[in-house]
Amino acid sequence: MNLPALRLVEDRDRNRNGAPVSVRELSVAFGQNQVLDRLSLHIEPGEFVAIVGRSGCGKSTLLRAIMGLVQPGGGSIDVDLDAARLVFQEPRLLPWASVRENVAVGAPAGLDAAERDRLVDARLAEVGLADKAEQWPAALSGGQRQRVALARALISQPRLLALDEPLGALDALTRIEMQALVETVWTSEGFSALLVTHDVAEAVALADRVVVMEAGRIALDLPIAVPRPRRHGDAELAALEGLILDRLLGR
Amino acid sequence: MTRAAGWKESPLVPAIVPVGLLVVWQLASTTGLLPSQILPAPTAVVKAAAELTADGELIHHLAVSTARALTGLVVGGSISFVLGLLCGLSPFARRLLDPTLQMVRTIPHLALLPLVILWFGIGEQAKILLVAWGIFFPIYLNTYHGVVSVDPQLIEMGRVYGMKRWELFRRIIFPGALPSILVGLRFGLGIMWLTLIVAETIAASSGIGYMATQAREFSQTDIIVLAIFVYAGLGKLADSLTRALEHRLLRWNPAYARA
Helix, strand or coil: CCCCCCCCCCHHHHHHHCCCEEEEEEEEEECCEEEEEEEEEEECCCCEEEEEECCCCCHHHHHHHHCCCCCCCEEEEECCHHHEEEECCCCCCCCCCCHHHHHHCCCCCCCCHHHHHHHHHHHHHHCCCHHHCCCCHHHCCHHHHHHHHHHHHHCCCCCEEEEECCCCCCCHHHHHHHHHHHHHHHHHHCCEEEEECCCHHHHHHHCCEEEEEECCEEEEEEECCCCCCCCCCCHHHHHHHHHHHHHHHCC | CHHHHHHHCCCCHHHHHHHHHHHHHHHHHHCCCCCCCCCCCHHHHHHHHHHHHHCCHHHHHHHHHHHHHHHHHHHHHHHHHHHHHHHHHCHHHHHHHHHHHHHHHCCCHHHHHHHHHHHHCCCHHHHHHHHHHHHHHHHHHHHHHHHHCCCHHHHHHHHHCCCCHHHHHHHHHHHHHHHHHHHHHHHHHHHHHHHHHHHHHHCCCCCHHHHHHHHHHCCCHHHHHHHHHHHHHHHHHHHHHHHHHHHHHCCCCCCCCCC
16 A cells, blocks of 8 residues: 555554444434434544535534434444544634633543643644634634634544534635644544535545435445645546536536 | 814813813802702812711711622622522523512512511611612523523533533533623622612611711701712722623623723
């Protein structure tokens, strides 16, 4: 297998740092509305899976069910929630807490203050906000707030990182920067990643595998065997993006 | 043009109207245009203040009134705060208590005055009960409202990030409800002084309101006006303290950050 330079973590480390996810025959209904219909999905340790689909196809519900926020109506989900972290669509920072305190929300329990501060500083440096630790969230831009949310998710060294359209509200340039950041941390930490997005280009740029959902089921499961680092506008990626868009648009 | 704009920017501009009014008032009094039985001269009020301070009477009444206000605040404020939190946090407590409290709220608390005098005479309990009652609803309503309107997305985040009940309350629900709770406190303090004025004027043997009632018996308008100014000053002091508290506790919020 071809291992590009960016892939710092060996595959055997991926198995240790990444947690597997197994979803079998999962069904979820809200009242009369069948949102997920006997859906099965397996994520290998350290794998980066992106889920795309139209609004209302059930992609966010699938992610929320995996994270234990939605009660399944049938089927099974096999995931270690203690090792999983979720990044929401909104930053959801505590406005009355400093950036430092917000990142510390995600820190493992039972650390002494000095150790926690050290971890927070390391994570803030990783997301490029080392100088913002004492700021209020209100003083940050939208992209910076989402970086703080990412640092908060990473501080406990999760083995599964679930991302629920985390870049949806950002402007185009900030998005591309954030995508690069997500890829960098995934590469260096080796966690499994599950990204829900409505942006097909984003899914193709980041994921090892893109899962296309339609009406609560998986319509397409497409490996993206393009070596990293990937370049925006790469022809191979564009072809894959076209393939997925055709499927979504029913052409 | 620049000269005109210069003095208009002066920090003294807001003082022009009140100082002007004082001067007009003083002139009207000294020329006899305003008889002292209607309104004493500002200098007479200052003189009364100095005399009453010197013989300790003003301090005594002030201490009595402040003690009543604070006792009522602590009693009424703590009960309403706890009930507001309870009804905000627990749907069962809300169903059990809120309809009754909303019903009781429609009673104007000063309407209880005759009954309260009948129960307690002009003792301290009467005033403290009325003050506590007056403070109760602004703090209850705003605490309750603050708790139920905390952003549910933040609460979900707290749960996902492993916060247990107490931590969820301490780190998300309470700070989220705090702006509303402080609004309740400000309203409550306004009602607190108003209640005390009425209660002390009608049923008391000490306090600023009693001092004013006594002065009326002897047509001492200077003391009556002094009492009014003392009440105004106390109200302003309470309001300034809460605002300082808001600036301190809500400094994370751009709307409260000191300009």
